[in-house]
Amino acid sequence: MKKAELVFIPRPSISHLVSTVEVAKLLVDRDERLSITFLIMKINFDPKVDRFIDSVSTARNRIRFIHLSKYEPDPNQPNNFFVSLIESQKPNVKEEVSRLVSRSESSPGLPTLAGFVLDKFCTSMIDVANEFGVPSYIFLTSSAASLGLQFYVQALHDEQKVDPTEFKGSDAELVMPCLANPLPAKLLPSVMLNKKWLPILISPARRFRETKGIMVNTFEELESQAINSFSNSNTPPLYPVGPMLNLNRDGDRDVQSDKYKDIGQWLDDQPLSSVVYLCFGSLGSFGVDQVKEIAFGLEQSGHRFLWSLRQPPPKGKMEPPSEYTNPRDVLPEGFLDRTANNGKIIGWAPQIDILGHPSVGGFVSHCGWNSVLESIWFGVPIATWPLYAEQQFNAFTLIVEMGLGVEIKMDYRSEFHLDGDENNIVSAGEIERGVRCLMELDNEKRERLKEMRGKSRKALESGGTSSTWLGRFIQDVVDPKHN
Structure with missing residues (x-):
């Protein structure tokens, strides 16, 4: 019985941390030889992260969290914040891992270091793993198709010498192995269309190729095309182990609140x-003009609504949205009185509980991958309204590839974190149409969703596809000689 220790280095934002911790819990529950140490980089703007970590630390004895010393970013380099954060933490990671290794060498009963599991933003930590002579793995918090897209764009750039930023504003359609349908170039993630940001995406994709394997938060039945596209490519093995969801709501102290x-x-x-239900993720918010259009669209649709409405951070600030002290300030006059019987405005939203509630029949979402997986788990159809990152691409896969959603706007972009472009406004009419389409969804789509809901749950059961892949990952980590 060889005991093995994995060092996890996640991106310290709640949307990445939750699914990463879920996979760690499954790993230690599944095999008592495994222990996991999380090295947490501190960034100052999300108290939810600390609450979440505290709640998990007390519940599991073979998962521990070590907080690395805090990093103060160079205020003159806001664009490279994450890159410089990771680089600056390499010495700290080395120090903690050395401590771990020397402890295990001095006590034969303790687990030996078996590898690093890294977030897609933390690939430069592969250098540290190499120094210790252990393999690196990636845990990907997004979809298998988005991984295929990243490899596709990197190969396009490095091997075919095509500059992806030239697709900005073009009508080109891209054919890639991870998709059954051609992708309109206008749905590429903003970073791929931006000269300044492109390297931040290309460089990790190169490094993915150096790893020993990539666990992905997805399941075979949902993304068979994308997953199969890796089987004959020159990329590391894929382990689809999802959906990883925080169904017991660790760290949600608000669950006790009024x-x-x-x-x-x-x-x-x-x-x-x-x-x-309308909610746009942990970073989603809109300006006053767009808020008014949403309000009119909802009112005109005549459907009941629960709307998580949050205030954008001050311009130029890297902060999550906050709660409005008084939503009346941004909503159309009389809106709250006119919709008092069939609508409710909230700030913070207990999303798992809302999507799991029988009275919820549709979800207007930014199409973050966690939200997509949660909506499938509960069988709630999505109307897509992507904002940033790879969400336009997720919206495309959800509607065109999977046939599980409807569109409000598939190519909408919130460019606040890229180049400050002002957005085009989605009109009340488009929102009304999208909401009606969503709430009056045809039976065929509802049936497909119901079927996928069942498959998402089955995948994690013993003998299910994700459970089997997780077992294979454990075997590859603990007993690499069997390969």
Whole structure:
């Protein structure tokens, strides 16, 4: 019985951390030889991260968290914040891992270092793993198709010498192995179309190729085309182990609050599948003009709604959105009174509980991958309204590849974190149409979603596809000689 220790280095944002911790919990529950140490880089703007870590630390004895010393970014280099954060932490990581190794060498009963598991943003830590002579793996918090896209664009750039930023504004359609349908170039992630940001995407994709394997938060039945496209390519082996969801809501202290009870109570009073839920992720928010259009669109649709409405951070600040002290300030006059019987405005949203509630019949979403997986788990259809990162691409895969959603706007972009472009506004009419389309979805799509919901749950059961892949990953880590 050889005991093995994995060092996990996640991106320290809640959207990446939650699924990474879920996979760690499954690994230690599945095999008692495994222990996991998380090295957490501190960034100052998300208290949710600390609450989440505290709640997990107390619940698991073979998962521990070590906080690395805090990094103060160079205020003159906001674009390279993450790159410089990772670089600056290499000595700290080396120090902690050396401590771990020497402890295990002095006590034969302790696990030996078996490898690093890295977030896609932390690939430069492969250098540190190499110094210790252990393999690196990636845990990808996004989809298998988005990984295929990243490899495709990197190969296009490095091997075919094509500059992807030239696709900006073009009508080109791209044919890639990970998709069954050609992708309109206008749906490429903003970073791929931006000269300044492109290297931040190309460089990790190169390094992915050096790893010993990539665990992906997805399941075979959902993304068979994308997953199969890797089997004959020159990329590391893929382990589709998802969906990884925080169903027991670790770190959600608000679950005990009156706000939470109030939301639950309101949903209890609504008819079955009658409510459309609007939420745009941990960083999603809109300016006043767009908020008014959403309000008018919802009102005109006549459907019941639960809307997580949050205030954008001050211009130029790297902060998550905050709660409005008084939403009346940004909503159309009289809106709250006119919709008092069929709508509710909230700030923070207990998303897992909302999507799992029988009165919720549709979800207007930014198409972050966690939200996509949660909506499939609960069988709630999505109307797509992507904002940033690879969300336009997720919207495309959800609607065109999987046939599981409807469109509000597939090519909408929130460029706040790239070049400050002002957005085009999505009109009340488009929003009304999207909401009606979503809430009056045809039976064929509902059936397909119901089927995928069942498959997402089955994948994680013993003998299911994801459970089998997880077993294979453990075997490859603990007993690499069997390969």
